Amino acid sequence: MAANTEKPISLDTFLIGLWRENPVFVMLLGMCPVLAVTNSVINALAMGLATTFVLLCSTALVALLRRHIPKEVRIASYIVIIATFVTVVDYLIHAISLEIYHALGAFIQLIVANCMILGRAEAFASRNRVSTTLVNSLGMGVGFTIALLCLGSVRELLGAGTLLGIPVFGESFEPWIIMLLPPGGFFVLGAWLLLFAWVKERQLKQKTAGAGEAGVHAR
Amino acid sequence: MHADSLTYIFLNAAIINNFVLALFLGICPLLGVSGKISTAFSMGLATAFVMLISSVSAWLINEFLLHFNLEFLRLIAYIAVIASAVQLVEMTIKRFSPPLYRALGIFLPLITTNCAILGVALFQTNYEYSFSQSLVYSLGAGAGFIIAIVLMAGLREKLELADVPAIARGAAMSLMLAGILSLAFMGFAGLGGSTA
Numbered sequence: 001m002a003a004n005t006e007k008p009i010s011l012d013t014f015l016i017g018l019w020r021e022n023p024v025f026v027m028l029l030g031m032c033p034v035l036a037v038t039n040s041v042i043n044a045l046a047m048g049l050a051t052t053f054v055l056l057c058s059t060a061l062v063a064l065l066r067r068h069i070p071k072e073v074r075i076a077s078y079i080v081i082i083a084t085f086v087t088v089v090d091y092l093i094h095a096i097s098l099e100i101y102h103a104l105g106a107f108i109q110l111i112v113a114n115c116m117i118l119g120r121a122e123a124f125a126s127r128n129r130v131s132t133t134l135v136n137s138l139g140m141g142v143g144f145t146i147a148l149l150c151l152g153s154v155r156e157l158l159g160a161g162t163l164l165g166i167p168v169f170g171e172s173f174e175p176w177i178i179m180l181l182p183p184g185g186f187f188v189l190g191a192w193l194l195l196f197a198w199v200k201e202r203q204l205k206q207k208t209a210g211a212g213e214a215g216v217h218a219r
Numbered sequence: 220m221h222a223d224s225l226t227y228i229f230l231n232a233a234i235i236n237n238f239v240l241a242l243f244l245g246i247c248p249l250l251g252v253s254g255k256i257s258t259a260f261s262m263g264l265a266t267a268f269v270m271l272i273s274s275v276s277a278w279l280i281n282e283f284l285l286h287f288n289l290e291f292l293r294l295i296a297y298i299a300v301i302a303s304a305v306q307l308v309e310m311t312i313k314r315f316s317p318p319l320y321r322a323l324g325i326f327l328p329l330i331t332t333n334c335a336i337l338g339v340a341l342f343q344t345n346y347e348y349s350f351s352q353s354l355v356y357s358l359g360a361g362a363g364f365i366i367a368i369v370l371m372a373g374l375r376e377k378l379e380l381a382d383v384p385a386i387a388r389g390a391a392m393s394l395m396l397a398g399i400l401s402l403a404f405m406g407f408a409g410l411g412g413s414t415a
Contacts (some may be wrong), residue, residue: 028250028390032334036243076302079331083295090294106341109294113334115247181405182241186398190391197386 009132017139023116024147025196030116033107034148035185041164044152046100048145050089050108055117055141056134057085059125063133066126078121079112086111116144154188155179225355228348232359235408238335239367240401245335249368250393258322259372260365265308265323267361269330270339272304273297274357277340278350297340298331305331335364370400 023029033051038044058081062069069077090108094101101108111117120140125133156162159179161169178184238244245266252262280296309327313320320327330336339360343353374396383392 029247031246031250032243035246075328075331076299079298079302080295083298087291087294091291106338106345109341110244110334110337112294112298113332113337115329115332118332178402182243183398183402183405185243186394186401190394190398193391193394194387197391201386 009135013132013135014139017136017141017143018146019143021140022143022147023140024144025193027116027119029119030114030144031189033110033114034151035182035189037104037107038148038151038155038185038188039159039180040103040156041149041152043100043103044148045145046093046097047104047107048141048148050093050104051111051114051117051144052138052141054082054085054089054111055120055137055144057088058082058117059120059133059137060130062121062125063128063130069126074126075118075122078118082117082121083112116140150192151185151188154192155184159184223352225352228352228355229359229362232356233363233366234404237363237367237404238338238360239364240397240404242338244338245333245364246397247329248333249371249397250390252323253368253371253375253393256369256372256376259368261319262323263361263365263368265312265327266330266333266335266364267358269301269304269308270336270357270361270364271354272307273301273336274339274343274353274360275350276300276304278343278348278353281344293344297337301336301340302331335360367400371396374400 017023019026021027024031024034030051033047037047058078061081062078065077086109089111093104093108120137124136128136153163156164157168158176161167161173161175176184179188232238236242239246239249248262248266253259277297277300280300281293284290284293284296305328308330309320312323312327339357343356346352346356348356371393375393378392378396387395
């Protein structure tokens, strides 16, 4: 069964994670770190890279072991694999930058509970070859990081008036502190989702308008 | 209030630093299972129960790991405990209330990847709470989760009747609601005195 569901590698394997199945904006997976650590660009970037690393390593290992993991205990096995790599990342960040380690806090360890990683392991890695899985995971990881950066940049820009720590607006800019606080995270993500929904609706309208002047809204 | 007193720990976990609205833990069920108050309440109860079991077991396991200098196994041990606790709750609910089991659906096994539960276990380890303190902390966190998800479900039930623009329906609307709730909960920040 596993053999005939394998997909060949294509550009789409990579791109699907960037746009059509973007883990944050489309699938709404792994929302907790997305909201919690995006109060500055650098935190968002660190979190995105850490998650991408865990995603790549654990899905590759799952794909490698896919014929040896019994179906009944597969979820438990995936979680143990993910937890192992998260422990690695945790110690790695601790060694690289103590500042980022403290800024991200418990959210590094909470990567374990990121449903996106488990979802990828279950939905893709368990039925595909290692190479295909790596490409797909890389796409998903990059998509996740981009989403984090989208949030992080808006929140840092409005909340502190800086970008990557460099002041952007002049002296007279009054920072919107609320953007750095928890409610700001919800509002900014909600606004991004609204934007994407609006873009999608416009594309759909243009398509139906271009298809003919039947004028009936195909729903 | 003293920062180590049990009352403060409970209030801190439940209201001041609400797990969902201030610490962003457990957003997935907040967006997924908050359609109806009754389902939301059951989901909240199940999550709170798993929190309690896993937090107590995590405390015991941490003592054991510290004793043998095996801290690097902490995360793996915690997640294994949580997965078994979820399995236990799932079997209990299936046995005693099949309708509830069907209503919760996929979100029941997904409690395993609810970061709020792992969050409780990790935070109480970081704060170096004693046994009774961590027990109260997990109870408070559970209560906070129930409060947040039931409030959210109540708001969404009302919004069913409101005239919302088509593009704002669904996740975007829920996030905006959560933002407003979170804004309201910030008002509690002064309750515990000056603990930043």
